[in-house]
Amino acid sequence: MSQPNLQLQRQLLALLADGKFHSGQRLAERFGLSRTAIANNLQQLSQLGLDIFKLKGKGYALSSPLQLLDAAVIRNLQCNEVPEIRVQHITDSTNAQLLALIQAGKPLQPGQVIVAEAQTAGRGRRGRQWFSPFGSSLYFSCYWRLEQGIPAAMGLSLVVACVLAELLQQDYHVPAQVKWPNDLYINGAKAAGILVELAGQADAVCELVIGIGLNIRLPQLADQSIDQPFTDLQTHVAATIDRNVLIARLQQHLIGALELFNAAGFVPFQQRFNLFDLYAGKVVKLSGSKETSGICRGVDQQGALLLETATGLQTFYGGELSLRGAT
Incomplete structure (x- = not known):
């Protein structure tokens, strides 16, 4: 597939942003390109996660209106x-x-x-x-x-x-x-x-x-x-x-x-x-080089996690740690 034309793609999206159908032939005429070139650029945009529909006799449309960053x-x-x-x-x-x-x-x-x-x-x-x-x-x-x-x-x-x-x-x-x-x-x-x-x-x-x-x-x-x-x-x-x-x-x-x-x-x-803490007062599992379970008691004055464990209150810093609710 050809290299993306970012300026063209933005112009295409500005037209399609209303969520209505636009004829492939009219898009091609507007930009002075072939219908294949228009289709290729829209396909590239679809690969970036845009829901673009093609309907015979009507053309192309986004699944919903789109507001572009400006x-x-x-x-x-x-x-x-x-x-x-x-x-x-x-x-x-x-x-x-x-x-x-x-x-x-x-x-x-x-x-x-x-x-x-x-x-x-x-x-x-x-x-x-x-x-x-x-x-x-x-x-x-x-x-x-x-x-x-x-x-x-x-x-x-x-x-x-x-x-x-x-x-x-x-x-x-x-x-x-x-x-x-x-x-x-x-x-x-x-x-x-x-x-x-x-x-x-x-x-x-x-x-x-x-x-x-x-x-x-x-x-x-x-x-x-x-x-x-x-x-x-x-x-x-x-x-x-x-x-x-x-x-x-x-x-x-x-x-x-x-x-x-x-x-x-x-x-x-x-x-x-602590006001926004997802796991406040809940039993959690902290995974890293080893797994630790305890009750989440928020964070200390440096942002370290506080867990109330069987051996007392423990402090954990970030890095390669992963926190999950205990099932």
Whole structure:
């Protein structure tokens, strides 16, 4: 199959975004291309997770109307003097894009953000793939600096999760909960994940990228690509989710929380996390090099997990640990 023409694909989607059928012949005439070229580009978009239907005699249509990300709209929604939010059409990974800018020595402002419509190599914690269909979710990466170095980053993923949970509760009245150390759940199913990636030395200024993947309105075939219970925000909200508004709001809230985190560490967020704790007071299993069971007692002032076990209260830090409810 030919290489994707990203500009053409965005123009095609702008037409198909109304959810109505559009004749393949008319699309071909509009763009001065063959019907085969139009079909190939729409097929490539389908492979990115878009539900595009083809009906003989009527043409092509999306399964539902689609709102595209719009850099100009987002700019108008931002508060004054906040850093840029860069909108990409299709990228490998928004985190990877920011990390590449850091490694290239490009000047970045703390709070600068990259978002994308789709990711071809989205990733989660422990190297797992993050399902990133086109126009269906939030793929959001934010640049930040910690003057105190890498050790100061402890608990940061929980800070970000709390910001997201508070925003969803405030703006959409959704009862979001946080699962230590980096996931957000709605009604017992995963809705978002957070991936913090560090670039810096332990005793020097630490540059980092905060990645947030939030399911907004997943396609019908999502269950073929996700191997755990999941949900999306639109399932729990009656009004249509405006991703452009959500992106601007998230950047604003996140910058405020990160500035507080820089000044005071995790301490101001300890109780905020405990309010959203998915497993508060519940029996859980913590897996890593060995398995530990106990009752979840929240987190300490550094964001470490507290488990009440048969041998007493134990403290666990992040890394390669996985937390699950005990059956």
